[in-house]
Amino acid sequence: MAKILADKRIETKHGRSRPVAKRHMPWGTWALTLNAIFVYTFLYVPIIVLVLFSFNAAKVGAQWQGFTLQWYNELFADARLGDALWTSLKIAGLSTIIATTIGTLAALALEKRGWRGRKAFDTGLYLPVIIPDVVMAVSLLGFFTLAFRQFQALLGLNLAMGLWTVIISHVAFNISFVTVVVGTSLANFDRRLEEAAADLGATPWQTFWKIKFPLIGPGVLGGALLSFTLSLDDFVVTFFTRGPGVNTLTTEVYGRIKKSISPEINAISSLMLLGSTILVLTSLWMQRRRQA
């Protein structure tokens, strides 16, 4: 009897695709389904409307006046946007490489137990996640301004804000996110593998690159992807730490959005949406391939 019961339990456990709740309260399932439909509709209606109207021939207003690719053609001819996109990619690429390296090292340090200062380091790493980005942005503006003035006064060095100050700042807010993501994949890493490799005579360097890195690689890639997206997404920190003439996609689009709604901006937005969709699908596809 007990065995039958146990079997039944296991079966339900694996069959959790069939919700336990379903049998007990059908009205609850209804409410859940309705809620889900509502949320997904809410998430997608605004984006779909946006994409539809990027193909609308009407210059002003929201009346449908036929299909056109005119706004996309105008976009591709817009040199300012092209430059802004290139700047964004440079900033996101470089800051991601630096932040991923530093953040992964920090996660490896946190994995080791019992060193002095570990707990403080762990807590401190969460601060950039909790501090609102606008506070970080203005504090960096104050910092760079003062530092450059001191460099000028003491060393006669002429430094100014530019692309590089944006990159430095983006690294500062991305490190913590990378560390958190890599940390979760390290938590699943079996440290006995490392000891085994060491016992078999591998140097720490070999152990890391041959054993550990391939296993935590997906976590590192996940951290890098998050960092890249956060950097591309950022407006506030970029806005306050950029030098004159530095325009990223977000700062460029921000100015245009604030003024008005226009079919060109609908088209840029649709392309950005397409970009993020491709990014999600690619990362999902890579995950699948790894599991297969």
Place this chain on the structure above:
Amino acid sequence: MYNARTEQRRAWLQASPALIWLGFFFLAPLVLILIYSFQGRADDGTVLWNWSLANYQKLFADGAFWRTLWLSTWIALVVTAITLVVSYPLAFFMATRSPKRRGLLVLAVMIPFWTNFLVRIYAWKVLLGNNGVVNRFLDQFDLGPLQMINNPSAVIMALIYGELPYMILPLYAALERFDWVQLEAARDLGAGRFQTFWHVLLPQTLPGITAGSILVFVPTVGTFAVSDILGGTSVNMVGNTLSLQFGSASNWAYGSAISMIFMLLLLGAILLYFKATREVNDGENPG
């Protein structure tokens, strides 16, 4: 092979790039604005080195600032509460589907999540703006135009829209790990639906609720872009005040004092929240 000493040294070595970078470009700037907050403003808008508590005195008497802070807190609380109430049942729904469906449902949340936040704000302007889709639609029936942006509701709507995935994903992660047999066990032992939820499901998904709430509350209370684009001049949040002081008003010292008070209150609130959720949890599972 691995002795404790080399291990300790290696840990420090690995931690040091992060320590140095964050020390220079995160901690030092914060310390700097702490120092700035005790200085004054020169006539040309630069910081005047003159230690005093004047900024804080001014701040505590500044009714406009406290109204701004209250509005920000209120908006962030409303947004967090609504996203939580909507996302929990959704995450429950997602976690109880077949693995294949689950993957699709998560993917459908991920796409808006990875989409640039400006696009997500702009979408609402296209819908609700004075020249937007809804108003053009109303035109056909000689209704409207309705003024739907430049008010707190529009800001709240766009924030809910933008932050929803940040609530859904941690809740889903918590519910996905939940062992559903426990629900049956509780029901078999005679617990009611509400009791089962309150004593079994809720305590075990509390970490997801805590994470989601903080992930939604912090960016919302400190937002600058959403209130700037959809709130116009009528919705003034702390982020807007801060950017004004560091921007066109160029009173960095006063702006620094605002940052300090804002950060202290926010960190205090988060600590209290952590403590409260932990106590609820401890009360639920003593020992």
